[in-house]
Amino acid sequence: MTPNEAPPRHGMLDVRDGQQIYWEQWGPSDGVPALYLHGGPGGGLGASQYRRHFDLSRVRVVGFEQRGCGRSTPHASDPSTSLSTNTTAHLIADMEALREYLGIEAWIVNGASWGSTLAVAYALAHPTRVLGIVLVSVTTTSRAEIEWITEGVGAVFPEAWDRFATFAEMSGVGFRRGEGRIVEAYEQLLNSADLSLRDNASREWALWEDVHVSFGTDGVRHDPRWGNDRFRLAFARLVTHYWSHDGFCDPPLLDRAAALHGIPAVLIHGRRDISGPAITPWRLHRQWPGSVLVIDEGDGHGGVSMNIRWREANDEFTDKAIGRRAAPNAAVAPRTSSSET
Numbered sequence: 001m002t003p004n005e006a007p008p009r010h011g012m013l014d015v016r017d018g019q020q021i022y023w024e025q026w027g028p029s030d031g032v033p034a035l036y037l038h039g040g041p042g043g044g045l046g047a048s049q050y051r052r053h054f055d056l057s058r059v060r061v062v063g064f065e066q067r068g069c070g071r072s073t074p075h076a077s078d079p080s081t082s083l084s085t086n087t088t089a090h091l092i093a094d095m096e097a098l099r100e101y102l103g104i105e106a107w108i109v110n111g112a113s114w115g116s117t118l119a120v121a122y123a124l125a126h127p128t129r130v131l132g133i134v135l136v137s138v139t140t141t142s143r144a145e146i147e148w149i150t151e152g153v154g155a156v157f158p159e160a161w162d163r164f165a166t167f168a169e170m171s172g173v174g175f176r177r178g179e180g181r182i183v184e185a186y187e188q189l190l191n192s193a194d195l196s197l198r199d200n201a202s203r204e205w206a207l208w209e210d211v212h213v214s215f216g217t218d219g220v221r222h223d224p225r226w227g228n229d230r231f232r233l234a235f236a237r238l239v240t241h242y243w244s245h246d247g248f249c250d251p252p253l254l255d256r257a258a259a260l261h262g263i264p265a266v267l268i269h270g271r272r273d274i275s276g277p278a279i280t281p282w283r284l285h286r287q288w289p290g291s292v293l294v295i296d297e298g299d300g301h302g303g304v305s306m307n308i309r310w311r312e313a314n315d316e317f318t319d320k321a322i323g324r325r326a327a328p329n330a331a332v333a334p335r336t337s338s339s340e341t
Contacts, residue, residue: 007048012071013064013101015094017085022071023064023098026051031060032131032321033107034314035095037115037122038063039137042238044070044231053110053310058318062107064098066091066118069234076234076241079195083241088248092122099129108317110134110310113276113301114242117141120253120284123263132317133265136310137273137301138281140254141247149275150183150243153212156274160211167204171197187240190233199229202236213301215274257287264320265291266313268306270299 010024024045036050045063054061067086068076075081099107106129111119116135123130139145154161168175168185175185189201206226214220226232242248265288269281278295285293294313299306 005048012073013094013098015067015097017090018074019067019085019090019094020073021064021067021094021098023062024048025102026061026063027054027056027059029060031056031058032318032325033102033104034059034061034318035099035107035109036061036063037095037109037111037118038066039113039115040069040235040238041066041114041242042069042076042235043114046225050110050112053307054314055318058322059108059314060104062098062102062104064094067094068238069231075230076237077230079191079193079198083237086238086241087245088118088121088242091118092125095122096126096129105129106131108132108134108314108321110314111136113137113139114141114239117247117249117253120257120260121247121249124253124256124259127260127263130263131321133263134268134310134313134317135265135281136268136306137276138267138269138284139276140252140280140284141242141249142252142254142280143246145276145280146183146243146246147181148277149212150181153274156215157211160208164204164208167201171201181244183240184244186236187244190237190240199233202233205236205240206232212275215272215300254283254287257284258289260291261289263290264317266294266309266316267291268294268296268309268313270301270303270306271295271297272300275301 007024007026012020013023014020034054038045044065050063051061065072067090108131109119109122116138117140119133119135123133165177165182168182171189173185173188186201186205190198192198210220210223267281267285269278271278281293285291294309296305
């Protein structure tokens with residue numbers, strides 16, 4: 001598995017609303033289907049290292065870049081790109097369009113960080129299309145989670161949060177500590193007509209991201225992706241867009257989790273994940289009959305040990321799917337246009 005290896009099959013899928021999403025597939029076309037949902041929102045697929053969490057001799061892994069990020073178009077870094085058709089409901093519809101285009105009946109759904117929110121929302125909307133779910137660094141993007149990661153965790157990193165808040169206060173959007181939500185202030189800044197202000201806001205947001213994910217490591221590490229202006233601007237804009245609307249999950253996912261009964265799931269979370277405390281996967285697990293909760297005591301928001309457990313969970317679901325399956329999935333005719341290489 002080489003870092004710059006091209007996926008055997010990939011393309012652009014027209015999902016309406018003027019949107020085209022980039023998708024790619026790894027593994028045999030007759031393998032057990034699996035879907036990977038990236039984090040962020042706006043994180044993209046990167047170098048496609050997610051595929052190491054699957055047995056590519058037996059699994060047909062599909063990844064796609066969500067609206068507004070990565071190779072999907074139009075891109076959220078462009079100030080002229082509207083986010084009015086970029087919601088969780090739109091992303092779920094995109095996933096269904098991609099599933100139908102690829103002729104997949106049902107798949108193992110994997111979600112990391114924000115992708116775990118999207119995976120749960122998808123399973124609630126389309127339970128018969130899910131063979132099993134693997135969630136890593138579990139989130140449900142509730143109001144309480146967003147308030148914690150943007151404000152509450154400032155109690156652990158007070159000097160960094162003071163800088164984060166001071167920038168918002170000094171930027172003319174009317175934000176004052178204790179009055180209003182800082183995430184809404186940054187959403188305004190990242191949609192400002194002043195492109196310099198937008199750029200500076202994205203840099204402050206990126207710095208805060210680096211700080212709060214550093215817990216349990218040797219210190220704050222600069223994510224090299226922030227050096228790419230296009231990535232940084234899209235990421236910060238999409239995160240604040242979704243977070244200021246509580247992930248477009250109404251009612252909250254935790255309030256609906258009991259409806260996931262019958263869908264097997266493994267929830268993997270790091271005890272040291274201070275950005276997203278273990279209370280979230282715990283509550284989700286308690287309300288999800290049939291789910292398994294794995295708390296890794298040594299990892300934070302990701303880690304080597306969690307990756308091992310991630311692969312094990314997918315191997316288990318793959319074994320079960322092969323045991324149940326008598327024949328390859330029937331092909332489903334595509335309903336939308338695409339380009340493929």
